[in-house]
Amino acid sequence: CIRQIAADAQVRLVVELSNLLKLTATDFDITEDQFNDLKAIKTFQDTEAYISTAVYDFSTVTEVTGTGVTGEVEETTASIAEILEAEEVLVHSIVEEIPK
Numbered sequence: 001c002i003r004q005i006a007a008d009a010q011v012r013l014v015v016e017l018s019n020l021l022k023l024t025a026t027d028f029d030i031t032e033d034q035f036n037d038l039k040a041i042k043t044f045q046d047t048e049a050y051i052s053t054a055v056y057d058f059s060t061v062t063e064v065t066g067t068g069v070t071g072e073v074e075e076t077t078a079s080i081a082e083i084l085e086a087e088e089v090l091v092h093s094i095v096e097e098i099p100k
Contacts, residue, residue, distance in 0.1 A: 001046070004046060005044070008044045009043075012044070018039075020095055049085075051079075051080050051081050052081055054080075058088075
């Protein structure tokens with residue numbers, strides 16, 4: 001399980017960075033077919049399946065204090081899947097704002 005998560009993270013990182021930095025198969029010293037195969041790998045399928053059926057109890061709220069921290073607590077009823085989706089949308093919107 002941990003090995004698969006680590007492999008998925010590496011694949012996703014390479015794919016996202018290649019999109020962001022406009023890297024090609026040549027930049028990775030691999031063939032175009034190998035690069036396309038890499039980009040086609042579906043990552044985190046087992047993790048997403050688990051998250052979609054898992055039940056979480058987020059009833060405990062902890063206040064954070066420290067330098068630069070306001071101490072404000074944000075509560076949410078969003079599921080982990082919804083939070084991850086929102087993060088992905090944010091990342092893609094940031095990528096689109098980067099001058100080409």
